Amino acid sequence: MRLRPDQVQQNLAKGLLPIYIVSGDESLLVQECCDAIRLNCRKQGFSREVMHVETGFDWSELLASAAAMSLFAERKLIELRMPNGKPGDAGGKALTEYAANASADNVLLIICNKLEGSSTRTKWYKNIEAAGASIQCWPIDAKQLPRWISNRLNMVGLRASDDAIKMLAERVEGNLLAAVQEIEKLRLYTNADVIDADTITAAVADNARYDVFGLVDRALEGDRKGSLRMLQGLKAEGSEPLGLLWALSRELRTLCQCAEQIEQGNGVDRVLQNQRVWDKRKAVTKSALQRLRVKQLQQLVKMANHIDQSVKGMRPDNSWDLLEQLVATLAGAKLAIKH
Structure with a gap:
């Protein structure tokens, strides 16, 4: 089964499952989910064994540990730390075998960083979901x-x-x-x-930590104040303008291509599918396309090129000032664009 982080406690109250895989790049949520599972195991007298999946890891050790009786308890929590979420062929076979023979005497807790979509479609992952539960910890966005x-x-x-x-x-x-x-x-x-x-x-101190992709989404949503605040936060954190410009330029090129196709009479949903816009990002992309026309987006692309030249010292302008203008205009501000 699949569980959200906020469903873990309620599910644990019904009893422990034989396998959990907890993944994600939101470290606090991953930690809290794992801590809840550990606490329940400890209350029920489980001993704990930790394994680290590194180069050369012997997957037979996992199966041997599951079969061995603990010296301290009849039940065991096996904590398998696999950061990249890629067990390889040998690991995939071992996890598949473990899931097929999962025992109520043990709990296997697999901890990974954010998993790629290809990993969640593998046989071993699907078998773990069938035998236990997967918990993906997504970042909490600004709206949530x-x-x-x-x-x-x-x-x-x-x-x-x-x-x-x-x-x-x-x-x-x-x-x-x-x-x-x-x-x-x-x-x-x-x-x-x-x-x-x-x-x-x-x-309360100001502890906001921003990322460039969050900035792009905030601008696409039309949140001028929020996107400019994020830009200032990234600047204060020492982000390089070229990295921010790369993400913004990529998004502008996609928007420009979408707007051109829509202007030619193609449906929005079909255009987004053709441009391979992720489902989770379709809403913010549509929001931007409703607000910005082809000519405006073409101007923004030119401005991005201007900023690129500024960052590389080919123009005398202040690249951060230009980035601020670009972000504000993308978010809906009516600013004069010079190029």
Whole structure:
């Protein structure tokens, strides 16, 4: 079966499954899911054995460990740490065999970083899902973050105004660990029945951690204020303008091609499919295409080329100022574009 991170506790209350695979690039959620499984195993008297899948790992050790009786308990938690999520042929066969003969006396917990789609379609992965559960921990995006923060506050007995939650979300965006730390600080800091924005201002540091792909999506959504804030955050973190420009230029070229095909009478959904736009990104792409026409996008592509020359020292302009103008215009601002 497949579980969301917020379903893990409820599922564990029904009893332990023989296999779990927890994956994702949101380290806090991965850690919390694994901790919940470990705690349940510990409460039921399981011993724990940790294996690291590295070059030369002997997969027969996994099967041997599952078959061996623990010296300290009759039941065992086998924690298999496999960062890249690619067991290879030998590992795939071993995991498939393990899933086919999974015992209620053991729990196998496989921990991976974010898995590629090709990994989740493999035979070994599907067999694990059939015998146990897969838990993919996706990052909490900006739209989901306020609700996530509200639920976290409630978990520790706190309530906050909408403005306070919005401000906290802005300050910890992209950094869930910082969000949890700040909520714990608030629990110790205030005795107020409802936390307000002034309390957030006084108690919470600015821990936002941004990434260029989040910036692109925010601009495509038309969130000018949010996208410019992310751009400033990336600049403060020491990001290179050329890396940001690469991601923005790639998106602009795709948008330009889509807009040209739509102008020729092709349906939006068909165009997005032809351009291989991911399902998860179709909504933000459509939002941008409804706002921007072909000529505007062509101007933005020219501006991106101008910025590229500026970054490489071929023009005297300030590349960060131009990037700010590009992002703002992509997000819907009516700014004059010079080229």
